[in-house]
Amino acid sequence: MNIIITLAYLLSSILFILGLKNLSSPKTARLGNLFAMSAMLIAIIATLLKNEIVDFTLIIIGLLTGSIIGAIMARKVRMTAMPQMVALFNGLGGGASAFVALAEYYRLTGGTGLNVIISMVISLFIGAVTLTGSLVAFGKLQGIIRPAPVVFKAQRTLNILIFTLFLVMGVFVTINPANHTGVLAILTIALVFGILFVIPIGGADMPVVISLLNSCSGVAAAATGFVLDNNILIICGALVGASGLILTRIMCKAMNRSLANIFFGEVGGSQSEETGEEGKRKVIKYTEEDAAMVLDSAQSVIIIPGYGLAVAQAQFALNELAKMLLNKGITVRYAIHPVAGRMPGHMNVLLADANVPYDHLLDLGDINDDFQYTDVALVVGANDVINPAARVDKDSPLYGMPILNADKAKTVIICKRSLSPGFSGVDNELFYNKNTMMIFGDAKDSINKLIKSLKV
Amino acid sequence: MIDPLLVSVYVFVLAIFVGFETITKVPPLLHTPLMSGTNAISGITLVGALISAGAGHYGLSTILGLLAVIIATINVVGGFLVTDRMLEMFKKSKKKD
Numbered sequence: 340m341n342i343i344i345t346l347a348y349l350l351s352s353i354l355f356i357l358g359l360k361n362l363s364s365p366k367t368a369r370l371g372n373l374f375a376m377s378a379m380l381i382a383i384i385a386t387l388l389k390n391e392i393v394d395f396t397l398i399i400i401g402l403l404t405g406s407i408i409g410a411i412m413a414r415k416v417r418m419t420a421m422p423q424m425v426a427l428f429n430g431l432g433g434g435a436s437a438f439v440a441l442a443e444y445y446r447l448t449g450g451t452g453l454n455v456i457i458s459m460v461i462s463l464f465i466g467a468v469t470l471t472g473s474l475v476a477f478g479k480l481q482g483i484i485r486p487a488p489v490v491f492k493a494q495r496t497l498n499i500l501i502f503t504l505f506l507v508m509g510v511f512v513t514i515n516p517a518n519h520t521g522v523l524a525i526l527t528i529a530l531v532f533g534i535l536f537v538i539p540i541g542g543a544d545m546p547v548v549i550s551l552l553n554s555c556s557g558v559a560a561a562a563t564g565f566v567l568d569n570n571i572l573i574i575c576g577a578l579v580g581a582s583g584l585i586l587t588r589i590m591c592k593a594m595n596r597s598l599a600n601i602f603f604g605e606v607g608g609s610q611s612e613e614t615g616e617e618g619k620r621k622v623i624k625y626t627e628e629d630a631a632m633v634l635d636s637a638q639s640v641i642i643i644p645g646y647g648l649a650v651a652q653a654q655f656a657l658n659e660l661a662k663m664l665l666n667k668g669i670t671v672r673y674a675i676h677p678v679a680g681r682m683p684g685h686m687n688v689l690l691a692d693a694n695v696p697y698d699h700l701l702d703l704g705d706i707n708d709d710f711q712y713t714d715v716a717l718v719v720g721a722n723d724v725i726n727p728a729a730r731v732d733k734d735s736p737l738y739g740m741p742i743l744n745a746d747k748a749k750t751v752i753i754c755k756r757s758l759s760p761g762f763s764g765v766d767n768e769l770f771y772n773k774n775t776m777m778i779f780g781d782a783k784d785s786i787n788k789l790i791k792s793l794k795v
Numbered sequence: 796m797i798d799p800l801l802v803s804v805y806v807f808v809l810a811i812f813v814g815f816e817t818i819t820k821v822p823p824l825l826h827t828p829l830m831s832g833t834n835a836i837s838g839i840t841l842v843g844a845l846i847s848a849g850a851g852h853y854g855l856s857t858i859l860g861l862l863a864v865i866i867a868t869i870n871v872v873g874g875f876l877v878t879d880r881m882l883e884m885f886k887k888s889k890k891k892d
Binding site: 356360363365375376391393394395404406408421425431434442559560563570575576578579581589675683687691697698 | 811842847856869
């Protein structure tokens with residue numbers, strides 16, 4: 340029987356890897372997800388065949404409860420709420436790993452090897468950090484917790500102190516594996532550390548945090564795999580850990596910031612929300628009719644969506660506008676910055692939800708050279724990702740961040756709620772340019788007015 | 796006979812490399828589904844939870860196991876279904892929309 344289970348795990352691993360491989364193209368991605376689903380199913384069935392399992396009552400109760408809740412959540416969630424959904428699921432995965440490690444600890448109570456205890460400590464710590472960290476991220480994205488970064492003096496010192504405490508307790512438990520208090524102390528430390536680790540992070544840095552927590556949930560699963568000496572957990576954990584790490588690196592690069600800078604840095608700390616320099620410099624306000632005229636006479640348009648699009652739920656209106664322009668024979672494409680929105684790929688999902696075909700969605704690298712040949716760059720709810728200061732101003736916190744060259748287009752139309760600076764707290768030079776048309780108001784209203792004006 | 800721990804370390808390291816190679820090829824277009832999909836995969840910890848919940852010890856470890864089964868199942872089922880829902884939306888442009 341054991342051989343069959345081991346082989347089933349191997350088959351499952353292969354299917355997981357093939358599933359991820361198929362995610363590399365939108366044509367095969369759905370099939371890939373199906374592969375991963377069947378891989379999971381095989382792994383579960385194989386596990387149920389193990390003769391360690393003697394009682395199925397709780398298992399059936401657990402599987403049914405979890406499936407029903409999970410299915411309802413997946414069906415009910417709105418596409419705009421996807422970032423917090425992913426954060427929540429992440430936390431559950433991490434939490435489950437921590438619980439399994441703890442359960443295994445109570446089952447063995449001390450009578451086990453050094454490597455198992457060490458893996459258990461790691462799994463418990465990372466899993467619990469993932470749990471509370473993700474819950475804080477969820478709260479911030481959902482608006483339950485104030486999304487602004489919470490920064491206080493000696494934050495870094497406190498974090499280092501807590502982490503040191505964990506290391507001390509980790510060594511202590513390794514030496515005295517039978518000490519339950521030590522294990523519970525580690526759990527508590529980890530839960531607190533997870534909260535402290537995410538509260539200083541502001542909204543626009545969320546893509547990095549979510550990616551990192553994604554990676555952590557994988558590492559926690561792998562560590563649990565070492566506790567149970569189970570290869571399927573180790574393989575899947577490693578795959579997810581690597582995936583999260585790659586995404587984290589891409590997000591950091593897209594902001595030209597290091598991970599340390601995001602967690603301990605100053606950017607976003609300045610909470611000057613309404614410091615638009617309206618008094619000092621004049622921004623010319625245009626109406627939707629003015630903008631519609633410019634759009635009408637354009638030959639090519641590039642749309643730049645940002646988080647504001649998601650907030651205003653304007654994706655459907657935007658697609659309607661784009662379709663109108665397309666019907667007039669105007670080329671319309673979308674330029675997607677890697678950190679636009681609150682999670683990697685957020686804008687793509689949002690626009691796909693509004694039926695925008697994916698071949699119209701282009702990455703920064705693929706479209707940036709086209710702005711100079713473009714008549715209109717239409718910016719909807721984005722700010723920092725088009726701030727030219729990133730290119731020239733060495734003192735700007737945005738300096739060095741790759742930006743979309745919206746300013747190179749003949750005309751830039753910016754739909755924005757107010758003049759307030761973006762997340763970085765930096766003013767945007769582009770708003771004052773001669774070729775920029777600012778339209779103030781809710782993105783959805785503005786786009787609907789644009790549509791109306793174009794119809795006339 | 797090699798130490799089983801060492802074999803696990805081998806498997807872990809090689810799987811990381813496979814992960815890096817496969818996932819680097821995923822385009823930014825699909826980063827959200829990648830994230831929610833891998834998220835569901837990390838719910839593999841369910842396998843461990845099943846053992847804890849079903850080992851018949853009836854104590855704290857079983858309760859923790861049951862709790863782990865529930866939340867890991869939410870993670871797995873919810874994660875895969877939501878990924879499928881997202882991927883279903885990605886369509887190429889037709890000639891005339």
